[in-house]
Amino acid sequence: MRAPDWLTARPVAHRGLHDRAHGMVENMPGAAAAAIAGNFAIECDIQLAADGEAMVHHDDELGRLTQGRGALLGKTSAELKQVKFNDTRERMMSLGDLCALVAGRVPLLIEVKSHFDGDRKLVTRMAEVLASYAGPAAGMSFDPDQVIALRELIPTRPRGIVAEREYTEAEWPEATPAQRAGMLHLCHAFRTQPHFVAYYVNDLPAAAPWIARNIFRCPLLTWTVRTPEQRALAARHADQIIFERFRPEA
Numbered sequence: 001m002r003a004p005d006w007l008t009a010r011p012v013a014h015r016g017l018h019d020r021a022h023g024m025v026e027n028m029p030g031a032a033a034a035a036i037a038g039n040f041a042i043e044c045d046i047q048l049a050a051d052g053e054a055m056v057h058h059d060d061e062l063g064r065l066t067q068g069r070g071a072l073l074g075k076t077s078a079e080l081k082q083v084k085f086n087d088t089r090e091r092m093m094s095l096g097d098l099c100a101l102v103a104g105r106v107p108l109l110i111e112v113k114s115h116f117d118g119d120r121k122l123v124t125r126m127a128e129v130l131a132s133y134a135g136p137a138a139g140m141s142f143d144p145d146q147v148i149a150l151r152e153l154i155p156t157r158p159r160g161i162v163a164e165r166e167y168t169e170a171e172w173p174e175a176t177p178a179q180r181a182g183m184l185h186l187c188h189a190f191r192t193q194p195h196f197v198a199y200y201v202n203d204l205p206a207a208a209p210w211i212a213r214n215i216f217r218c219p220l221l222t223w224t225v226r227t228p229e230q231r232a233l234a235a236r237h238a239d240q241i242i243f244e245r246f247r248p249e250a
Contacts, residue, residue, distance in 0.1 A: 001156075001158065001195060002195070002217075003158055003195040003196045003218065003219045004136065004158060006041075006107050006136045007107065007109075007138060007158060007195075007196055007219055007221075007240070008219050008221065008239040008240035009041075009107075009240075010039060010040055010041050010106070010107075010240075011040055011041070011240060011241050011242075011243055011248040012040065012041040012042070012043050012107075012109055012221065012240060012241065012242040012243065013031075013034075013035040013038070013040040013041065013042055013043065013242075013243065013244070014026075014043050014223060014224050014242050014243055014244040015027045015031065015043060015044060015045065015058060015244070016028070016030075016031025016032045016034065016035050016042055016044065017031055017034035017035040017037075017038055017040060017247070018031040018034075018244065019034075023087055023088055024088075025065050025085040025086065025087075025088060025090070026058065026065065026244075027044055027045060027056050027057055027058060027065075027092075027093075028085045028088065028090045028092075028093075029090050029093055029097075029098075029101060030088070030090055032044070032093075032098060032101055032102060033101065035106060036101075036102060036105050036106050038247065039106060040106060040248075041106050041107040041108070041109060042102065042106055042107070042108055042109065043109040043111065043223075043242050044056050044098060044108065044109070044110055044111065045057060045058040045110075045111045045113055046095055046110055046111070046112060046113060046122060046126065047059075047060055047072045047073075047113050047122070048072070048073060048113075048119075048121055048122040048125075049072055049073070049075060049076055049077040049080055050073060050074055050075055050076050050077075051076045051077055051078075052121050052124075052125055053076075053077035053080075053094050053095075053125060054094060054095040054096075054122055054125040054126050054129060055072060055077060055080050055092055055093070055094055055095070056092065056093045056094065056095060056097070056098050057072060057080075057092055058113070059072075060072055060073070060113065060115075062083060065085055065086055066083050066084065066085050066086060066092065067083060067084045067085075067086065068083050077094055080092050081093075081094065081097075094129075095110070095125070095126060095129045096129045099129060099130075099133045099135070099137075102135060103135065104133075104134055104135025104136065105135070106136075107135075107136040107137065107138070108135065108136070108137040108138070109137075109138050109140060109160075109198075109221075109242075110126065110137060110138065110139050110140070111139075111140050111141060111162060112126065112139060112140070112141040112143070112146045112149075112150070113141075114141055114142065114143035114145070114146050114174075115174050116143055116145075116172075116174045116175040116176070116179055117174075118145055120146075120149045120153070122146075123139070123146060123149040123150055123153050123154070124149075124153060126139060126150075126154065127153045127154045130154060130157060137157060138157060138158035138159065138160060138195075138196070139154060139157060139158075139159050139160070140159060140160035140161065140162050140194075140196075140198055141161070141162060142161075142162045142163070142183065143175075143179075143183075144161065144182060144183060144188040144191065144192050147159055147160075147161050147188075147192040147194060148191060148192055151192065151193055158195040158196065159192075159193075159194055159195055159196075160194050160195060160196040160197060160198055160221075161186065161188075161189070161192055161194045161197055161198070162198045162199075162223075163183070163186060163197060163198070163199050163200070163208070163209070164199065164200035164203050165200065165203040165206055166184070167180040167183050167184065168180075185207070185208045186208040186209070186211075186212060189212070189216075194212075194218060195218060195219075196218050196219045196220070196221060197209050197212045197213070197218050197219075197220050197221070198220075198221040198222070198223055198242065199220060199221070199222050199223075199238070200222070200223060201222040201223060201224065201225050201230045201233060201234055201238075201241075202230070202233075204222060204233055204234070204236075204237040204238065205236075205237045209237075209238075210237075213238075213239070219239045219240070220237070220238045220239050221238060221239065221240050221241070221242055222234045222237070222238040222240075222241060222242065223241075223242035224242055224243065224244055225241040225242065225243040225244075226243070226244060226245045226246070231243075231248075
């Protein structure tokens, strides 16, 4: 499978078109609706709930952007759907809720969050949800094992690897030293077989994404673009941006 054209056709709103100053919190329904209204693709994160549901949320614990406390893994989807985002009336969505909201109007780039424990429950649930979804959607993860799970469990959907130049123990405490080493330089690519790469903008240019883009013809997206300088860097080295804190011109 080659990466589809829709993957890079439009800028990608990072966790939806959010704006805390105007009460729009990342990954909440309103942020997705705003991205749809702007005709931007949507990047979102999914985390596993205690009952195996895929919930749309970046952090693995409540509290930074939401009411409540505790790990998402310790709460059921019914409990999490009652969690309100701070300073809003909106509540957390499941992946199925997001798909129903988007309804194929813009592409979805779904990042699978990982505890680096080899658990495939989250990708399994993602596969179940996307089996009945006709809209454009792709999966991606920092964890090569989860990208392999995407390849094996959702082979008809595009898959990508999210990557950066280095992986420190401080930033990746759940990954073992061997796992962190295995994430470097896209050296897992022959195992994961990604259709695209999403690379940290401040680490561009870099050899591994250059090879992926120019030799293996994998589209290169770059995150998270926030400033004019980063946008200029992305224009030189990538095919599309994953952005926040501004609104790209059409």
